[in-house]
Amino acid sequence: MGTDVVLQLGVLVFTLGIFYVLHHLPKQALAKHRLEARPNVQAHRHFILGAQFLARARSVQNKNNKTTAFNLAKSAATEADKALALQPKDPAGHILKAMALDIMGHKGPALKSLDVALSPPIVKGLSEKDRGDALFKRAELQIAMNRRRRVDSAVSDLLEAVKLSCDNANAYCLLGQCYAMKGLREEARNAFVEALKIEPGLTEARQALGQLGV
Numbered sequence: 001m002g003t004d005v006v007l008q009l010g011v012l013v014f015t016l017g018i019f020y021v022l023h024h025l026p027k028q029a030l031a032k033h034r035l036e037a038r039p040n041v042q043a044h045r046h047f048i049l050g051a052q053f054l055a056r057a058r059s060v061q062n063k064n065n066k067t068t069a070f071n072l073a074k075s076a077a078t079e080a081d082k083a084l085a086l087q088p089k090d091p092a093g094h095i096l097k098a099m100a101l102d103i104m105g106h107k108g109p110a111l112k113s114l115d116v117a118l119s120p121p122i123v124k125g126l127s128e129k130d131r132g133d134a135l136f137k138r139a140e141l142q143i144a145m146n147r148r149r150r151v152d153s154a155v156s157d158l159l160e161a162v163k164l165s166c167d168n169a170n171a172y173c174l175l176g177q178c179y180a181m182k183g184l185r186e187e188a189r190n191a192f193v194e195a196l197k198i199e200p201g202l203t204e205a206r207q208a209l210g211q212l213g214v
Helices: 002-061 066-086 091-104 107-117 128-145 151-164 169-181 185-198 203-211
Strands: none
Touching (some): 002 091, 066 091, 091 128, 128 151, 151 169
16 A cells, blocks of 8 residues: 555656646746847847948948048947957958958958958858958958068959859959969959959959050
């Protein structure tokens, strides 16, 4: 009789244990998911706000209002930093920061931010096209900082960029300029021709072909 009571109590405890697991663990898991997702949402908000500041900075920059462009770009960089504080391995945040720093005239730090965005394993978070665009921007910064010393690194980035983002006429145009600096006229001509196939109205590529005597 005593044994039967013990067995019944054991079954009851076991059943209550299963009931607790089924009803409480999913709630705990959901709560944990919400806690984990909250920083992602906040980071996304900072990124979107930063992207808006960047777009405004570019628009103002094109109108030669340097002071306003600088201040807007600074705000974009600040929002990028806030996003990266929450998601340090998000390549988009590093690229946003690089773009903002470039408008501010801080090309060295901008280049470092792109280096981070394009470094493993962070770069895995970029699509092929976004990776190609980032490589183009890095090459552009390399040439802007030191044309002669960095031309080989820029060519390497640009060759990869046009493979990943084959519709980037500006990448082909910059590649042509790099080849021209290296004295590779035929390679330069081919790159400019490819740029014009994508964007026939690209004046820079057309003028460069004229200078090559094509």
